[in-house]
Every structure is written in structure tokens, then in C-alpha cells.
Amino acid sequence: MGGAIGFNRKDPINHAIRINFNWAFWEILMVSILVVDDEMQFLELTRMFLEKGRGISVYTATSGDMALEMLKERRYDAIISDYAMPGMNGIEFMKRVRAMGDDTPFVIFTGRGREDVVIDALNFGADLYVEKGADPGSQFSEILSRIKQLVTNRTFSHDEKIQCERCFTLLKNYPGMAYCRPIEPGDWMLYASEGTSDLTGHSPSALVTGGNVRYRDIIHPADRTRVERERGEQSGREGRFRLEYRIITAAGVEKAVVEEGRAVRGEDGIPTMICGFIRAA
The missing domain is CATH 3.40.50.2300 (Response regulator)
Structure with a gap:
């Protein structure tokens, strides 16, 4: 999985990415x-x-x-x-x-x-x-x-498939990591863009379900508890959240990053996942 994810009208991840990343395209x-x-x-x-x-x-x-x-x-x-x-x-x-x-x-x-x-x-x-x-x-x-x-x-004025393809093209070229993840902090990513490799040193497929690396384990140990607490608090509110913290890359290098995202809510208004961006600070 990663930037090459295919279009599927019924796939909730496709839908979440297409709809919920619109807020960030202005910044991309x-x-x-x-x-x-x-x-x-x-x-x-x-x-x-x-x-x-x-x-x-x-x-x-x-x-x-x-x-x-x-x-x-x-x-x-x-x-x-x-x-x-x-x-x-x-x-x-x-x-x-x-x-x-x-x-x-x-x-x-x-x-x-x-x-x-x-x-x-x-x-x-x-x-x-x-x-x-x-x-x-x-x-x-x-x-x-x-x-x-x-x-x-x-x-995003064209049909749904073109919208989705444009969406993933933009995410593919984003100089950082675009992601969708479950609300639970310990779970693997549902989607990670190709920029994940440059940011973390890990391939996108390593971080998504079925991979061998959980993103929480990349977060600097001294920042991990704070980040998970603040992300949980902020993602429960309406609108975007912003976090600043450090990660440890696959090469063992400490790197400061900025994460911005928002919760994806179901029809009942309850958050089901988080979509966002992580880039070098």
C-alpha cells in the first residue's frame, strides 16, 4: 500500500482520502x-x-x-x-x-x-x-x-474517479508523509504516501496494515506519550490539529517533524479514523 493505492468507489479509505484531504490541497x-x-x-x-x-x-x-x-x-x-x-x-x-x-x-x-x-x-x-x-x-x-x-x-470538478486520481497524484508528490490511520494509536496505518520513505527511512508498506513497523514506535520515546495524548485530545474536536515532536528514522537519526490532521467522522459524528500530513520541521 502507499502512493500507488488503486481507486475503488466502495473502499472507505479511498473515500476518506478523497474527501478529507481536500482541506490540505491549498497548502500542497x-x-x-x-x-x-x-x-x-x-x-x-x-x-x-x-x-x-x-x-x-x-x-x-x-x-x-x-x-x-x-x-x-x-x-x-x-x-x-x-x-x-x-x-x-x-x-x-x-x-x-x-x-x-x-x-x-x-x-x-x-x-x-x-x-x-x-x-x-x-x-x-x-x-x-x-x-x-x-x-x-x-x-x-x-x-x-x-x-x-x-x-x-x-x-475537484470532474467525476469521482478523476477526483481520486488527482488526489493520489498530489499526495504522491507531497514532500512528506500523507497518512490515514485508525483512531487507536497503536494500530498500523491504513494508508501511507510515498513520501514516507524520505521522511522516515521506512517504506510505506512497512507502516501499513501487514507491515512490520508501527508509526508510534518511530516517535521519539521522550515524546511518544505526549504525542498520543495530544493527538487523542485534539482529534476529538472539530477542525484540524497540529503537533510538533521528534521521530527516530530507520537510520537512527533524530528528526523534528510537524503533524497536521483531522478526524474522519462517521454518519453518527463519531471519529473513525484520522487523515493528515507529517513533514520535516
């Missing part, structure tokens, strides 16, 4: 956003906010024409454009983008009280419109939240 992928505005100050403010520790690369253009040339060179995961720009406004720019067959998630910035612009934006293919206001921090937070949703939905 380096997301690229094209921001178009004729005001340099706004462009820099947008770049500073979106790039700050979020795994995002922001590319900027000061006009629709400049942005169209950039779109000929590469695709972006999302586009943010001001409406009021000289020459080509944001709606006209969006029309040109859509005419190219580009369905990239598109956000339009509008002035206050421009209902006509809002209607046009939605009619011509905008995914989101935001009114410029006095509180850029809250605006950018709203935009970031919606863009995450739009990009994730676009990544």
Missing part, C-alpha cells in the same frame, strides 16, 4: 493569482496580503491588455480584476478571457452602489464580485476564503 499546491488594477498601490497591498505565509504567488498587471498578454504565456489559478480601469474595464477584460475559453475563477472589484456592474459581472461569467471599501483587510479575507473554495472546487 502553490496557488497562482493574477491581479489586475491600474493602481500600483492597490496591487502591492494585494500582493502583500495574499502572499503572506499562504502558499500563494501573486502576479500583477496594470491593464487588461497587459494581463491578456500574460495569459498567453501561462494559466493562473484565479484572476482578480478591478472594474474601473482606463482603456479596457474589468468586464471587458473578463469577456476577452472567457472568449479565449479560459474558465479560471474570476473576481471583480467594483465601486460602491454599482449594481449595474454587479449584474454585468455575473452575467458575463464572474465567480465573485467585491465592493471596494475602507477596510481592505476584511475584503482580502473574504476574497481569500472564496478563492480557496473556487480553486478547490475547480480542482
Whole structure:
């Protein structure tokens, strides 16, 4: 078992991985956003906010024409454009983008009280419109939240088998260990990605059911009790958990790691397994 696990619609591990790793794809992928505005100050403010520790690369253009040339060179995961720009406004720019067959998630910035612009934006293919206001921090937070949703939905917009294949491709290339494990800390992993070998020195197959290594035994003896206690406490809550501790690799090397994960719950709301990531600190 490991990164090469096959797709099976009825396999609960497949289902858990496909559904419950979606929260982490934003962190696995380096997301690229094209921001178009004729005001340099706004462009820099947008770049500073979106790039700050979020795994995002922001590319900027000061006009629709400049942005169209950039779109000929590469695709972006999302586009943010001001409406009021000289020459080509944001709606006209969006029309040109859509005419190219580009369905990239598109956000339009509008002035206050421009209902006509809002209607046009939605009619011509905008995914989101935001009114410029006095509180850029809250605006950018709203935009970031919606863009995450739009990009994730676009990544997983195809049929179930393609979703699963994309999921495992991303996990295969993750620079660390992606895993699914039972709630009970002493049990073997249900799934371990190919990055397990680089992180721990053990093959993925050694750590899953039927293997010869339990992950708990890799945790540094001085950290083991604390980690199992904290993981149990945190995984019982809603949302993600984060742990920092040390492991001992197969070569006997001590290594600091960070683990992030969340509980997978059954229809009754009771946690049935944990899915997460472990990477070098």
C-alpha cells in the first residue's frame, strides 16, 4: 500500500482520502493569482496580503491588455480584476478571457452602489464580485476564503474517479508523509504516501496494515506519550490539529517533524479514523 493505492468507489479509505484531504490541497499546491488594477498601490497591498505565509504567488498587471498578454504565456489559478480601469474595464477584460475559453475563477472589484456592474459581472461569467471599501483587510479575507473554495472546487470538478486520481497524484508528490490511520494509536496505518520513505527511512508498506513497523514506535520515546495524548485530545474536536515532536528514522537519526490532521467522522459524528500530513520541521 502507499502512493500507488488503486481507486475503488466502495473502499472507505479511498473515500476518506478523497474527501478529507481536500482541506490540505491549498497548502500542497502553490496557488497562482493574477491581479489586475491600474493602481500600483492597490496591487502591492494585494500582493502583500495574499502572499503572506499562504502558499500563494501573486502576479500583477496594470491593464487588461497587459494581463491578456500574460495569459498567453501561462494559466493562473484565479484572476482578480478591478472594474474601473482606463482603456479596457474589468468586464471587458473578463469577456476577452472567457472568449479565449479560459474558465479560471474570476473576481471583480467594483465601486460602491454599482449594481449595474454587479449584474454585468455575473452575467458575463464572474465567480465573485467585491465592493471596494475602507477596510481592505476584511475584503482580502473574504476574497481569500472564496478563492480557496473556487480553486478547490475547480480542482475537484470532474467525476469521482478523476477526483481520486488527482488526489493520489498530489499526495504522491507531497514532500512528506500523507497518512490515514485508525483512531487507536497503536494500530498500523491504513494508508501511507510515498513520501514516507524520505521522511522516515521506512517504506510505506512497512507502516501499513501487514507491515512490520508501527508509526508510534518511530516517535521519539521522550515524546511518544505526549504525542498520543495530544493527538487523542485534539482529534476529538472539530477542525484540524497540529503537533510538533521528534521521530527516530530507520537510520537512527533524530528528526523534528510537524503533524497536521483531522478526524474522519462517521454518519453518527463519531471519529473513525484520522487523515493528515507529517513533514520535516
